[in-house]
Amino acid sequence: MPLSTRNIPDRTTIWNFENRIGVGGVTAIFNKLDRQIRAHGLEARAEQIVDATLVPAPKQHFTRVEKEVLEQDAMPAGWKPAKRRQKDVDASWTKKHGKSYHGYKFTVSVDRKH
Structure with a gap:
């Protein structure tokens, strides 16, 4: 709620x-x-700062078969080396304030002691 x-x-x-x-x-x-x-x-922890930053990445367009292969941490067989270099398979979707973003989420946490 x-x-x-x-x-x-x-x-x-x-x-x-x-x-x-x-x-x-x-x-x-x-x-x-x-x-x-x-x-x-x-x-x-005392005096702790937490920062979560979203780094946008270009949206990728995969076929249903490519998505299934990528979900198993494999590379689609038909992709040539040039296409592999152009595809960002590590970026993912996340939500912030109800809006969806594609990219990377970096979280940093520091405190006085560490």
């Missing part, structure tokens, strides 16, 4: 909530969240 913008509090609401619960309240909430995350075998 998509998140509606009417369900997202504005900055004044968040600021008022933060002032009402104080530093101790914020610390308690984050400690509880951290325990729940760790209970699932995950770890939240």
